[in-house]
Amino acid sequence: MSNECNLIKDILPLYVEDMVSTDTREFVSEHLEHCAKCHVEFERMRNSTKPIPDTDAEMVPLKKIKKGLFIKRLQTIFFTAILACTIVTVVFGILTSPKFFPYSDNLLNVMDRHNGNIIITFDKKVTGYSCIKEFNGETEVYRVNAWTTAWDLYSSNRGNQNVVIPSEGETKIQIFFTQNNGSEDVLIYGLNDKTQENIVTLPRQILMPYFILAFFALVILAVLRFLLRNKQAIIVWIDRTILFPISYMAAQLCTKGINFTTYSLQRDFCIIILVAILFYFAMLTGKVLYKAKKSDRCQRFTE
Numbered sequence: 001m002s003n004e005c006n007l008i009k010d011i012l013p014l015y016v017e018d019m020v021s022t023d024t025r026e027f028v029s030e031h032l033e034h035c036a037k038c039h040v041e042f043e044r045m046r047n048s049t050k051p052i053p054d055t056d057a058e059m060v061p062l063k064k065i066k067k068g069l070f071i072k073r074l075q076t077i078f079f080t081a082i083l084a085c086t087i088v089t090v091v092f093g094i095l096t097s098p099k100f101f102p103y104s105d106n107l108l109n110v111m112d113r114h115n116g117n118i119i120i121t122f123d124k125k126v127t128g129y130s131c132i133k134e135f136n137g138e139t140e141v142y143r144v145n146a147w148t149t150a151w152d153l154y155s156s157n158r159g160n161q162n163v164v165i166p167s168e169g170e171t172k173i174q175i176f177f178t179q180n181n182g183s184e185d186v187l188i189y190g191l192n193d194k195t196q197e198n199i200v201t202l203p204r205q206i207l208m209p210y211f212i213l214a215f216f217a218l219v220i221l222a223v224l225r226f227l228l229r230n231k232q233a234i235i236v237w238i239d240r241t242i243l244f245p246i247s248y249m250a251a252q253l254c255t256k257g258i259n260f261t262t263y264s265l266q267r268d269f270c271i272i273i274l275v276a277i278l279f280y281f282a283m284l285t286g287k288v289l290y291k292a293k294k295s296d297r298c299q300r301f302t303e
């Protein structure tokens with residue numbers, strides 16, 4: 001009997017795969033019926049090669065494939081939508097970035113109405129302005145600037161912009177026009193008492209340190225990733241985190257180029273952060289899609 005068992009053992013792999021002739025199949029089946037030892041071996045082999053029972057074999061993978069396709073389609077839609085949002089935001093950011101006007105005689109007209117209000121009327125080409133109030137001792141100091149945007153050039157004309165500055169007779173008022181191009185601020189209302197002379201409104205450099213910070217975070221995470229490359233659980237988290245500084249840097253380069261100065265910090269920063277968030281999710285989804293595609297290709301290859 002032992003000889004026959006050895007023979008059966010040799011044939012079993014083919015038998016399990018159903019790659020034997022009818023005669024051989026009958027011979028093996030007959031042996032398995034009365035030999036417990038070979039039957040155990042047969043069960044073990046069958047379970048290891050066919051984890052899914054034959055009856056469901058056709059249904060389950062089909063369902064799985066359908067579900068997988070559905071998820072992949074959703075991810076692709078999400079990825080495309082988020083990429084479209086990013087492009088729209090970047091374009092919107094560039095089109096609406098303020099182009100500041102330097103001072104000229106016909107840019108604005110200051111009127112003292114003697115009813116307590118000072119009115120600054122800008123030329124039609126001005127589509128936006130800001131007016132910041134400060135105190136310099138007893139004097140109220142206003143800093144006004146004016147801009148237009150590429151967007152406003154193509155949109156409908158909104159008429160002249162006005163700034164109304166209330167004045168209460170006794171308080172001294174000085175109004176400066178800030179040129180935002182490195183030139184001196186121009187006094188457009190009030191007495192020149194020499195206390196505010198030669199003031200240049202400088203661009204804020206705050207975007208530079210943030211960029212450097214993001215760069216250092218990227219370097220540190222890259223080093224950590226290299227050092228901990230064998231710890232899969234940590235690598236997953238590093239890979240997710242490393243996308244933050246990458247997103248921020250990409251967002252800054254897309255919206256501001258390599259210009260790290262800004263006269264309108266809040267606006268620029270908001271747009272950078274918004275684009276960075278969009279980039280982050282685009283990259284996260286893109287990575288999932290890329291991985292799925294790669295594993296698809298591997299599967300096809302092994303099959």
Ligand SMILES: [Zn+2]
Nearest residue numbers: 005035037038
């Ligand atoms: Zn046997």
